[in-house]
Amino acid sequence: MIAVHDLTCMHDRRPAVHHLTGRFAPGSLTAIVGPNGAGKTTLLRTLAGLHTDFEGTVTRGGRIALLPQSPMLDRQFPITCADAAAMGAWDRMGAFRPYDERDHVEEALDLVGLRGFGKRLVGTLSAGQFQRLLFARLILQDAPVMLLDEPFTAVDARTEADLLRLILRWHHDGRTIVAVLHDLDLVERSFPDTLLLARDPIAWGPTAETLSADNRQRARLAAEAWAEDPSVCVEPA
Amino acid sequence: MIFDLLFEPFALAFMRRALAGCIALSIAGPPLGVFLVLRRMSLMSDVLQHGILPGIALGAVVGGISVWTMGLGGILAGLLVALLSGALARATGGREDSQLAAIYLIALALGVAIISAQRGVDLTHLLFGSVLAVDDTALLLMAGAASIVLPCLALLWRPLMVESFDPDFMRAVGGPGARVHLAFLSLVVLAVVSGFAALGTLMSVGLMMLPAVAARHFSATLAGQVRAAVVIAIAVSYVGLLVSFHADLPAGPAIVLTAGAAWGLGMLIGPRESLLRRLVRRTHFAG
Secondary structure, eight states: OEEEEEEEEEETTEEEEEEEEEEEOTTOEEEEEOOTTSSHHHHHHHHTTOOOOEEEEEEEOSOEEEEOOGGGSOTTSOOBHHHHHHGGGHHHHTTTSOOOOHHHHHHHHHHTTOTTOTTSBGGGSOHHHHHHHHHHHHHHHOOSEEEEESTTTTOOHHHHHHHHHHHHHHHHTTOEEEEEOOOHHHHHHHOSEEEEEESEEEEEEEHHHHTOHHHHHHHHHSOOSOOSSOOOOOOOO | OHHHHHHGGGGSHHHHHHHHHHHHHHHHHHHHHHHHHHTTOHHHHHHHHHHHHHHHHHHHHHHSSOHHHHHHHHHHHHHHHHHHHHHHHHHHTTOOHHHHHHHHHHHHHHHHHHHHHSSSOOHHHHHHOOGGGOOHHHHHHHHHHHHHHHHHHHHHHHHHHHHHHOHHHHHHTTOOHHHHHHHHHHHHHHHHHHTHHHHOTTTTTHHHHHHHHHHTTTOSSHHHHHHHHHHHHHHHHHHHHHHHHHHTOOHHHHHHHHHHHHHHHHHHHOSSSOHHHHHSOOOOOOO
């Protein structure tokens, strides 16, 4: 479970997410959709505890795993796929405990279609394969709450179907899953709940209601540019 | 003739001590250098090498020309600079280049000013090193530093690798990111300071960084690059000391120039990402 109350996430006083209140219920499967610059990634990073410039409260129940946007990582780092995936077992291994995850790593790589990639350097992977590698790491993290930032970026159709099946299975297992997505058809097909964000929350609830034509129009019309001469926000909580 | 050129200088005790010391530096420094390169912190090594100078100079003021007080001063100054630059990095969100440059310029000027005010301290020796300065105490400092750095780096290896590849991940899982970073910087300070007697404060980072930079032309993996960097550093220490002896140069510049040559060699004919690899086309594999 994650709950936020009157959450405003900022980048140097400019709000990226503005006055958001609500909760991701235990076992829920929620999509976050919205235009570019709507604050989706900032929201996920805030929920994961990585973005700390915010007002309001975030309540977290349980361990959280984040699937980051892969362009934020150094893909030329000289690390093998097996080692990169094994990072997911950090909670079990820590900094010093012996490494005993070989079988799990194999299994996770297998699940994302990267069997036989263990000894390859991450620099040799394509963008889609790298994304799948991050998924393997996520599998090893085995967390009750999973935050996925554009999980299907650069992934081919077959792998997208495989990864979606995996996400639905996690949902079935009772995990809380939040995913930033752009494919609205996919959201309508597979995600029961949706948060429509355009810096201000437009709607949050069952997908069909949230993605009504009216709400979509409002999200489209939301100003993406910053106000030229902003005044201090005095909106009540 | 060749024998005289290659081995005769090491019949002298101070040359043997210098070689032993440089081998210790070669084992401790370059592995740290590889991580500095990977963490895109190459500039940080510059900052530290300049940052330790005022501390070493103050050590000389307080305790005279003693490796221990100068070394201790250098370590304290290095840690202070590391903490200061860390605070600056947090305050500026990682875009601290200009401030780092400011710190090291100030530190260098301060160090030179303190030394110049002292009589009896040879600035050239302090900045660029002298094989004659490697007495038993200095050798003990170098070997001692290497004996601390290596096991500590082995212990830090996993968290350091995770933190270097994906610092956000480390934070998200509540790992000891900041502590690992600080412990790593402390090891770098120790390695830089331990080299000052032989190589000089301005040159001791050269033996740490240049082999590390060259190593990427010799291996694709992290462990391979660390091994390659150590081997390169030992080789350039030996050749550099010979150059220093025969050409009557300070040890620091001689060794660093030799390390530069090794880097050039790696770029030209190394097995990875070299000019040779680009020019010589090899038939592609079937799968």
